[in-house]
Amino acid sequence: MDINNYLYLSAILFTIGAVGVVVRRNAIVVFMCIELMLNAANLSLVTFSRINGTLDGQVVAFFTMVVAACEVVVGLAIIVTIYRSRRSASIDDASLLKR
Amino acid sequence: MEPLLTIQAPEAALFWVLAPLSVIAALGMLLVKKAVHSALLLAWVMITLAIFYIAQDAVFLGIVQIIVYTGAVMMLFLFILMLVGVDSSDSLTETISGLRPIAITAALGFGGLLVSLLGHATLGREPVGLAEANGPGNVQGIAVLLFSKYVWPFEVVSALLITAAIGAMVLAHHQRSNVRPTQREQAVNRFRSGSLAGAAGLPGPGVFARHNAVDVPALLPDGTPAPSSISATLKARGDVIDSSQFQLDNVDTTVKEEK
Known part of the structure; x- marks a missing residue:
């Protein structure tokens, strides 16, 4: 098996996550798809760390996880705040700037 | 080699x-x-x-x-x-027409490009593996990097975490628009609100000895039901039972002999 297979898997998962962000309407599912993209990027970082024989890639993946955790906390707080005022978690409903 | x-x-x-x-x-x-x-x-x-x-x-x-x-x-x-x-918003119906085919086409293009790019790219050297870098242990190796080369990003990331925690608290904080009345203020308001009928508290629901439940209004001394003894929620739901059947006039008092 070629080590590049991990990179292919990472690319496929990233693409699926990107499609989910565009296609799904529920804000929480959109958020989960963003998490999937971050995870796919992490997989490629770990694989490149192994290809290069240094641990730098793993440290960067660790930082990505921390930033993703922050992002989830703030993002979900925003979703809850929007839900409290609009009674909906659909991203189509939050279109105040359009009108 | x-x-x-x-x-x-x-x-x-x-x-x-x-x-x-x-x-x-x-x-x-x-x-x-x-x-x-x-x-x-x-x-x-x-x-x-x-x-x-x-x-x-x-x-x-x-x-x-x-x-x-x-x-x-x-x-x-x-x-x-x-x-x-x-x-x-859980439904999968398309709200923007034509979005899904465009998204899938773009994704196929993007994914195909990425995969073929990875297939053609080379780093110019063979994969090394982590056997040497993980020599003293994976955790030790990451710790050495984290506290030497990456110590400044590490500190910045910790600041980011604290900021995110505070941000979430601020967003989730729900401020009352009016001050909550104290027990003393509630008592004063009861006695100063027009009539003294409710000053001692509202009557409790239920007709004792016949039907003791919250969905039946209490009977006043003259036999009429007391609407204020029923919770407003039950009234809105329509779960209130008519208490006329429990009035003394309607009670069947004929005694049947048991054999």
Whole structure:
């Protein structure tokens, strides 16, 4: 098996996550798809760390996880705040700037 | 020259079993209707990624992935799903016409480009493997890097975490628009509000000895029901039972002899 297979898997998962962000309407599912993209990027970082024989890639993946955790906390707080005022978690409903 | 990194058969088997499963789960995330099912499928994808990390000599990251992602982050997602509940936005109907074909075409293009690019790109050297870098141990190796070369980013990231925690608290904080009345103020208001009828508290519901329940209004001394003894919620729901059947005039007082 070629080590590049991990990179292919990472690319496929990233693409699926990107499609989910565009296609799904529920804000929480959109958020989960963003998490999937971050995870796919992490997989490629770990694989490149192994290809290069240094641990730098793993440290960067660790930082990505921390930033993703922050992002989830703030993002979900925003979703809850929007839900409290609009009674909906659909991203189509939050279109105040359009009108 | 012998290659530095050869991937053993068990790892290849692990990859070919788990990689299709993770891709299927990720696709299922897009296709299932309920957000809860999406969350469970995402948890499965994250677990397979953790297994891949451990298989690729990134033991620390694999464990952290399970603790942080499948543990904390997914629990947070499910918690928020519970708070927000299920609504119409779960449906898979297209709200912007023509969005889905465009998105799928763009994704196929992007994914195909990425995969073919990876297939053609070379780093100009053979994969090295982590046997040497992980010499004193994976955790020790990451710790040395984290506290020497990356100590400044590490501190910045800690500041980011604190900022995010405070930001979430500010966003979730719900301020009362009016001051909550104290017990003393409530007592004063009861006595100064027009009539003294409710000053001692409202009558309790139920007709004692006949039907003692919250859905029946109490009977006043003259036999009429007391509407103020019923909770407004029950009234709005229409769950109130007519208490006329419990009035003394309507009670069947004829005694039947038992044989």
